[in-house]
Amino acid sequence: MTEFLNLLAQGATIGGLYALFAAGLSIVFGILRLVNLAHGDMIILGAFTGHVVATAMGLGFIPALIIAPLLMGAFGYALQRLLLNRLIGKDILPPLLVTFGLSMMIQNALLLVFTADTQKIALGGIETASVPLLPGVAVGSYALIVLAVAVVVIGGLHLLLMRTALGRTFRATADDAETARQLGVRTPHVFGLATALALAACGIAGVMLAVWTSFTPLAGSTRLLIAFEVIVIGGIGSIWGTLLGGILLGLAQAIGGWINPEWQMLAGHIAFLAVLVLMPGGLFAQGRR
Amino acid sequence: MGATISRSGPHGPKIALAGAAVVLILAALPAFADRATLRLATEMAGYLTLAVMWNLLAGYAGVMSIGQQVFVGLGGYAFFVVAGLWGVPVFAALPLAGAFAAFIALPIALILFRLNGAYFAVATWVVAEIAALVIAQTYAVGGGAGMSLPTQVAKSLGNNDQRSALIWWLALALCCIAAGLAYLWMRSPRGLALMAMRDDEIAAAGLGVSTTRNRIMVYLIATFITGIAGAILFLVKLRISPSAAFDVNEWTASIIFIVVIGGLGYLEGPLLGVLLFFALRALLAGFGPWYLIALGALAIATMLFAPGGLWGLIHRRFGWEIFPVRRRVILTNGETP
Numbered sequence: 001m002t003e004f005l006n007l008l009a010q011g012a013t014i015g016g017l018y019a020l021f022a023a024g025l026s027i028v029f030g031i032l033r034l035v036n037l038a039h040g041d042m043i044i045l046g047a048f049t050g051h052v053v054a055t056a057m058g059l060g061f062i063p064a065l066i067i068a069p070l071l072m073g074a075f076g077y078a079l080q081r082l083l084l085n086r087l088i089g090k091d092i093l094p095p096l097l098v099t100f101g102l103s104m105m106i107q108n109a110l111l112l113v114f115t116a117d118t119q120k121i122a123l124g125g126i127e128t129a130s131v132p133l134l135p136g137v138a139v140g141s142y143a144l145i146v147l148a149v150a151v152v153v154i155g156g157l158h159l160l161l162m163r164t165a166l167g168r169t170f171r172a173t174a175d176d177a178e179t180a181r182q183l184g185v186r187t188p189h190v191f192g193l194a195t196a197l198a199l200a201a202c203g204i205a206g207v208m209l210a211v212w213t214s215f216t217p218l219a220g221s222t223r224l225l226i227a228f229e230v231i232v233i234g235g236i237g238s239i240w241g242t243l244l245g246g247i248l249l250g251l252a253q254a255i256g257g258w259i260n261p262e263w264q265m266l267a268g269h270i271a272f273l274a275v276l277v278l279m280p281g282g283l284f285a286q287g288r289r
Numbered sequence: 290m291g292a293t294i295s296r297s298g299p300h301g302p303k304i305a306l307a308g309a310a311v312v313l314i315l316a317a318l319p320a321f322a323d324r325a326t327l328r329l330a331t332e333m334a335g336y337l338t339l340a341v342m343w344n345l346l347a348g349y350a351g352v353m354s355i356g357q358q359v360f361v362g363l364g365g366y367a368f369f370v371v372a373g374l375w376g377v378p379v380f381a382a383l384p385l386a387g388a389f390a391a392f393i394a395l396p397i398a399l400i401l402f403r404l405n406g407a408y409f410a411v412a413t414w415v416v417a418e419i420a421a422l423v424i425a426q427t428y429a430v431g432g433g434a435g436m437s438l439p440t441q442v443a444k445s446l447g448n449n450d451q452r453s454a455l456i457w458w459l460a461l462a463l464c465c466i467a468a469g470l471a472y473l474w475m476r477s478p479r480g481l482a483l484m485a486m487r488d489d490e491i492a493a494a495g496l497g498v499s500t501t502r503n504r505i506m507v508y509l510i511a512t513f514i515t516g517i518a519g520a521i522l523f524l525v526k527l528r529i530s531p532s533a534a535f536d537v538n539e540w541t542a543s544i545i546f547i548v549v550i551g552g553l554g555y556l557e558g559p560l561l562g563v564l565l566f567f568a569l570r571a572l573l574a575g576f577g578p579w580y581l582i583a584l585g586a587l588a589i590a591t592m593l594f595a596p597g598g599l600w601g602l603i604h605r606r607f608g609w610e611i612f613p614v615r616r617r618v619i620l621t622n623g624e625t626p
Contacts, residue, residue, distance in 0.1 A: 029407075034407065035407035035408070035410070035411060037355070037410075037411070083589070083593075086593060087592075087593075092353065092406035092407050093347065093353055093553070094592050094593075094596065095407075096353055096355075096406075096407055096410055097545065097549055097588065097592050098588075098589050098592050098593070100355070100542070100545060100588075101584075101585040101586070101588040101589040101592070102585065102589065103585075104542060104581050104582070104584060104585035104588075105581075105582050105585035105586060105589075107581070108578035108579075108581040108582045108585070109578070109582055111577075111578040112577075112578040112579070112582070221414075221537065224411070225411070225414060225415055225418060228408075228411045228412075228415070229415065232408070232412075236408075262426055263426075265418070265422060266419065266422045266423065266426075269415050269418055269419045269422070270419065272415060273400065273415070273416075273419070276400060276401075276403070276404070276412070277400055
């Protein structure tokens with residue numbers, strides 16, 4: 001029983017990491033109405049940026065957690081203004097194909113610079129420390145930190161979207177970009193800011209991932225799929241749903257892994273498909289506000 | 290003032306004759322090409338088949354899948370099981386492999402076609418991951434290590450030279466069938482319905498086009514052919530493993546590149562794309578990651594500046610059409626409006 005409870009605790013806390021993966025994808029889809037197929041590679045780019053700051057430059061974890069999102073945000077703004085803004089429109093194919101091409105480019109550029117070796121940000125004792133919840137049941141300290149970061153990031157995004165003038169602009173542009181433009185919103189700039197925000201979230205997710213586990217330039221596609229499953233499970237368009245979806249996916253994987261260690265990833269994918277089959281309307285309705 | 294509707298251009302018969310001549314020359318390839326060349330040609334024909342089918346889905350039916358590797362892999366595996374483990378003759382095993390892929394595609398279509406565009410695309414990739422994970426844990430087909438095709442299956446196709454020639458003819462035939470099927474389908478009323486859906490789904494549905502049923506039909510055809518192509522591609526390799534069979538880069542990224550560069554939404558596009566892709570591969574493969582960076586950049590540039598790809602440029606410049614599927618009105622006084 002305690003073994004099972006431990007697994008559930010682990011599953012729930014990895015949900016925090018998954019929610020961080022999904023935050024950026026959720027923003028881009030929610031505001032720009034496009035699916036970024038390079039999203040997973042953006043997370044890995046964030047992880048490498050963090051790795052350079054923390055390890056190669058020797059500045060440590062906290063500066064990495066600040067600098068990586070800033071750099072990624074700047075990259076996101078430039079990317080949106082220079083490239084992706086040309087593709088916003090009714091047709092879904094061009095943005096999908098372009099972000100797919102972008103994914104190829106980022107992966108291979110990372111391979112070129114960092115080779116296929118695995119990398120990791122070491123954080124010392126805190127990685128192995130754990131916090132007891134019940135007698136015999138404990139969760140990793142670092143996992144709790146990730147969960148806390150996820151709550152802060154998602155709570156922050158919620159406040160930004162719902163309580164600030166910028167958030168109002170984002171929502172107005174998402175609902176009707178053309179009308180927003182006629183009312184004086186500089187939509188290309190707003191789209192740029194949205195992508196900057198999304199890639200900053202990828203930066204945070206990447207740095208948190210880089211401590212959690214080792215990674216390679218090719219580790220992005222798995223993260224894209226996880227992020228995508230999280231926002232479908234949690235309900236498209238719902239920011240807090242992202243956290244819930246992450247935790248549900250983490251739990252599904254933990255239970256699958258408990259039945260058979262090789263079924264961990266499979267259980268997550270199947271949970272996602274089950275949501276699609278059983279609740280196709282319920283979870284998607286929110287997306288069409 | 291009267292008018293007629295015409296599709297084939299003035300050069301229809303000449304083009305058909307030239308096409309037949311090219312296919313005949315290609316069919317005679319084993320007479321003067323060595324085995325390595327035949328193997329490359331077979332691979333090209335396989336990629337072309339996949340590209341024609343992906344173009345049919347994305348360019349005409351508006352179905353953007355990035356999970357087509359699932360049908361390549363399932364077709365390959367079904368072939369290895371049916372021909373390798375059960376001993377069914379190769380010629381019967383190939384259509385069975387395609388049928389298996391289409392059989393699996395039906396429930397996938399029923400579930401995933403509820404999703405709109407971009408979500409459908411990523412969900413197909415998830416399905417491919419599921420298939421790879423399940424196969425990797427199916428020990429009857431070798432689990433994660435995969436399986437080899439038993440030598441008696443290879444020997445049933447004759448000695449090395451005979452086998453290479455036979456597999457090449459199979460690949461060429463499949464490729465012609467795929468292109469012919471796509472061409473005839475797009476010229477039929479169903480094809481017209483498909484293009485109408487792609488251009489404006491709501492208006493098409495309003496005119497009585499059954500959008501979902503049309504999409505599912507074209508999806509099943511595409512997966513059937515894709516499954517057979519997978520079987521042939523792995524018949525050449527004689528070995529299959531989950532990581533090779535369900536490789537998103539090999540079976541989807543390359544195919545998307547071929548279609549986008551060649552000309553999405555033109556039946557001629559994949560043909561041009563496959564030639565360019567293999568030329569680039571031969572020239573640049575030695576440069577490692579630079580090669581794929583260049584492919585990605587080229588695909589992005591094409592999408593931005595020439596969304597119709599290379600064939601789109603040619604078509605706009607010269608008005609050439611090898612497979613005319615567009616209808617045009619010809620006024621009886623000889624002028625086009």
